[in-house]
Amino acid sequence: MPLLNKLKEFRGVLGVNQQEMGKLVGTSRQTISQIERGDYSPSVSLALKIAKVCNVHVEDIFEYVEDENDE
Amino acid sequence: MMSNSKKERSEKQIVVRFIILLVICAIIGYLMGVGSITLSKQKFDFQAINNAMFWASTALYTVVNIVGFILVAAMSINQERRYRNWNGEDEDILDDIEKKLNIPMSIGSVAQIINMMLFPVILWLSDRAKYNNYLIAGVAFVTVILFVFGLVWVTFFQNYQVKLIKEMNPEKKGSVLEMDFQKKWVESCDEAQKLSVYKCGFAAYKAANLTCLTLWVVSVITMFAFDTGIFPIICVCVIHLALIGAYSITAIKLE
Numbered sequence: 001m002p003l004l005n006k007l008k009e010f011r012g013v014l015g016v017n018q019q020e021m022g023k024l025v026g027t028s029r030q031t032i033s034q035i036e037r038g039d040y041s042p043s044v045s046l047a048l049k050i051a052k053v054c055n056v057h058v059e060d061i062f063e064y065v066e067d068e069n070d071e
Numbered sequence: 072m073m074s075n076s077k078k079e080r081s082e083k084q085i086v087v088r089f090i091i092l093l094v095i096c097a098i099i100g101y102l103m104g105v106g107s108i109t110l111s112k113q114k115f116d117f118q119a120i121n122n123a124m125f126w127a128s129t130a131l132y133t134v135v136n137i138v139g140f141i142l143v144a145a146m147s148i149n150q151e152r153r154y155r156n157w158n159g160e161d162e163d164i165l166d167d168i169e170k171k172l173n174i175p176m177s178i179g180s181v182a183q184i185i186n187m188m189l190f191p192v193i194l195w196l197s198d199r200a201k202y203n204n205y206l207i208a209g210v211a212f213v214t215v216i217l218f219v220f221g222l223v224w225v226t227f228f229q230n231y232q233v234k235l236i237k238e239m240n241p242e243k244k245g246s247v248l249e250m251d252f253q254k255k256w257v258e259s260c261d262e263a264q265k266l267s268v269y270k271c272g273f274a275a276y277k278a279a280n281l282t283c284l285t286l287w288v289v290s291v292i293t294m295f296a297f298d299t300g301i302f303p304i305i306c307v308c309v310i311h312l313a314l315i316g317a318y319s320i321t322a323i324k325l326e
């Protein structure tokens with residue numbers, strides 16, 4: 001599922017590395033890295049946790065892009 | 072959206088193709104059956120085959136243990152050195168280290184299985200090879216030493232790699248030396264890693280399914296061609312049952 005994300009930008013604003021970000025949202029550094037690379041789409045609960053930690057709405061971090069084949 | 076008639080046509084095509092495949096497999100099966108009966112009537116120099124397999128197995132066993140050890144040691148130590156030299160800035164390096172650690176881990180696992188296969192095979196073949204008793208005893212002794220060496224280096228480097236991964240990812244739990252290592256490790260994985268584990272599991276299931284079917288065919292042929300007995304077929308089918316059983320029980324639990 002095509003999901004654009006700006007997690008790296010918001011992580012930069014918070015001033016934390018991937019390990020620290022993982023600890024804040026209760027996940028691993030590897031998962032944060034996979035999300036930032038676009039290799040993994042987080043679950044709803046994880047996306048909400050990330051948004052809460054970054055103090056923004058979920059839609060500010062994650063954006064769903066319509067796949068051309070879906071039409 | 073496909074119309075019903077188009078859908079029906081494509082289903083008919085599927086059925087027709089399936090029937091054609093069944094007929095082709097039946098013809099191949101018949102030819103293989105005839106071939107295996109023909110083979111069983113041939114006279115083979117099994118002693119020469121035994122001797123050749125004895126030396127080939129011994130050579131392969133030695134190469135796997137020595138080359139495998141060198142490769143796994145070099146790669147694992149190299150990745151640890153890269154981690155120790157990491158400046159803490161570029162996190163892509165950590166991802167690359169974890170990715171590259173998969174290679175020595177895979178080589179170690181494959182080497183362990185080859186060891187488990189060749190160790191009893193060489194001892195069995197040495198019992199049947201017609202060579203000087205001292206030579207056979209020497210080869211058997213070296214085989215036992217290599218078996219122990221193989222167990223030690225594979226376990227050592229698995230532990231080494233897992234310790235390094237745990238240092239890079241402190242939330243991970245479990246030691247390779249524990250009986251319930253896999254359970255503890257998966258429990259300490261988060262959602263993304265569990266998904267990776269499950270995807271790998273399904274890929275392994277598909278490969279094992281196909282392997283069991285292939286081995287079933289091979290076992291049937293060799294049973295008639297070379298009088299290998301019923302044990303190989305029973306083993307293959309027991310493994311296949313365990314595979315399908317585990318899958319089905321887990322699927323039912325998850326419903």
